[in-house]
Amino acid sequence: MLINALHAKTGGGVTHLRAVLPYLAKDPRLEIHIVMHQSQLLRFEPLDEGIHPHLVSFRESYFRTLWWEQVRLPLMAWRLGARVTFSPANFGPIFAPRPVIMLRNALAVGRRDWRPRRWVYWSVLTLMTMASLLRARRAIAVSDYARRALSFGLARQRIAVVPHGVDPAYSPPPAGAARGDFLLAVGDIYVQKNYLMLIEALVIARQTHPDLTLKIAGANVGDEYPGQVSDAIKRHGLGDAIELLGSVDRDRLVALYRDCALLVFPSTAETFGHPLVEAMASGTPIASSNQAAMPEILGDAGIYFDPLDPRDMAAAIGKIINDRELAARLGIAARERAKRYSWEKAARDTADILVAAGS
Template sequence: MKIIINAISANTGGIVTYTSNLIEYIGREDLDAIIYVPRTFNAGLIESPNVTVKKVPVKRFFGPIHRFLWEQIFWRKIVKKSGADILYSSANYGVLFPPIKQVLLVQGEIYLNPVYRDKVLPKLPISEQISAFLRRNLMLFSARHSSITIFPSEVALNAALDYGPDIAENSVVNYLGVGDRFAATESRREWRQDGQLELLYVSVFYPHKDPVTLAEASRLLNDQGLPTKIRITMEAHDFDPWPSSRNELTALTSDRYADCVNIGRIEHQQLTDALKSYDAFVFPSMAETFGFPMVEAMRAGIPLIVSDIPIHREICGDAALYFKLSDPVDLAARIKELDGSASLRATLIDRAKKRAVNQFSWEKHISALRGSLDSVFAPKKIRVLINALHARTGGGVTYLRNMLPLLARDPMLEVHLCAHEDQQDVLPKAIDNIEYHFLRFERGFWKVLLREQIDLPKLARRLRADITFSPANYGPIFAPNSVVMLRNAVSVGFVERRPVKLAYWALLFVATLVSLAASKRAIAVSNYASRVGTGFMWDWTRSKVAIIPHGVDGRFRVNRKVKRNENTILAVSDIYVQKNFKNL
């Protein structure tokens, strides 16, 4: 299997961590991978014979619109020419109409988070709110055009389903991992070994990161007589894209926190050693989709104190202390609680290490990712919705009675049948591997035609049907991948003389032509049916019409032992004008 990976967003934060580990661990799989990264990405240490890392062939993107257009046009061409079987888009958005099957990872779409939506987004400029709306819908549109969408947590998945419940069927949760290097515990700092409490918060700045709550908690602790210093790994330039958050930078660098707050980046490669040099790890963020720094701290064996939000509960479980969101007083109380109990610290560290190893390993993530890729690469069942609304008598019922058991036995088909509730005694029932959908409405000629055009497309989209098959001359115009069967001789109208019946056959002929024009393919039971059914559109539609004659059940083979009455003629048919019983 050959895959092409879009990691073009790997500039800062968790996506860099993810991409670095993805390259390392996917190189151990039996996969041929091409990974595109930004020009700033350090790929110098990558050594894998089956992983090729390429820099994106553009110097810089001039804003999100330029990036979006480049990916949808030029990146799509790169993917198409790559010869890959699957495109793995690892940063929230994908190709909207991918030329090959696509797997999408949504790992940083914080705009979906309900806490972010309620507490952070309303405070941002209107331009950022519009951007959030566009990004959210771009993610959902990308998910709808992906074979599988992966979320790093249940919280992230449920947040997306609040906006797009239709993506649930093809969405999975696959926890991210933490590198083995974080397991090193040699030369760890003793608790308050110099009489001072050293706390660490690892994050770049975004409006939901809430660093001031931690700064204020440290101020309170110092004022209460517990010497405390904190390190926040943010840089002043992190705040530049967020003018509405400049007040937070002003606060962090003010005289109030001058003796207890240090800000400044710690490079990810140095983070392993840095975690040994602090007493506790604090994560006051208001919203996350996963939280790489928490998992890395858990694996490193440093006790955690985190804000009490659903994602932190999901990731940390009982391996952390929790404080009320954006409450520095409660945070200070939790820090003092941890300071006062060596047994609590030991318990949290032990739980955190086990949880990180058991739930958040890169081996598990890559194994699950490989499973997703394999499931996409493997042949999938074709989901067929059969429109049986018109099968009440005659050949329509006979056709379904013979075909449904055969379709149900095909291992590559998932068959759904839609009919009216009054057809339950007419159609074959209780066939394994066929799911029945009966519509309830007052039966009537015009009502059936109308409901067919409304209810069938809705059902097809809800089921995510690959094909909508109407074994009659006409079917729902707006159903996805419609296939119709031309089996009724609409030329009957030429021998009909009754006005009402003439109108019926004329309507049937028009409905056939419209359905044929809207369909992807058509099946004709004979060459005659194809030409009569398509009428003047034959030259235009012949490429989409396949001639497939009906079959006959094996029970109708000749039995020469039976004595026949030569003076008896049996005529089997419903009564229609074209059957010519008068001459018979």
């Protein structure tokens, strides 16, 4: 099997591959080769024994990666004798042997982005997703929402839902430990994460809770949207109330989930939402957007709001910080629901699908 990791550069794509690779490497049915750009290797080291890396080097850009993936990668797969080519992204090399793709990148945000370069990007992504889905032997969706939203009505019988898991490191704080009083948001800073609306909600919430603060853990993606976020913080005079932490490692993220008053998840377009299950496993109360896959993943273990209505978002935040009993109940419900999500099970189900596709 050849794993096409060229698109696993940030966020959930890296989280997923790092989590399932150790389990896949132990499966005696699989001989694993993985192709990635040499700049990606540090994100995945150390690779488990039995995984054969193939590092490629070209000047990175979206369309150069696309060309390499569609032209050079199939030749590599055929040369290696791969029975299956697995692309854990919406699309992969169309002419590679027995392609399997993973439907995990939300396309809905592209319908609201009319900047010329971004419109081209989202249009190509949509077309490649459709073409790859038509060609794929099997497809994996990370949620039922992803299966419905990204199937285009095509070949649904070949799409299996395999939810992602959660790292065991995410666990509740010690019994009796007091939580902090800050809000936490987790996710890289780009448009569908909806941080501008979260800032507006914080302004409203601080009218009744003037000491309320927010920490955002996530790397800047591009320049335009992170710049808008920084401008909004300055415009509202929130420089002392909002802390942009940038990308944080797992240990610090574990501590943040345990210490915060609640996680606020304002995203408008998610097919899964790793911060949700990480916070759930940590027993963290959650106020979440009611759109996309969030209700499917979180269930009744959170308080929901309209992510396009800052007053509704502020009201959801207020419900939790004003009611300690509610916060405690939400934390208990979140921990229980988190038991549904296991990387070991996700890897086992993925391996079964890959083996079936290769037979």
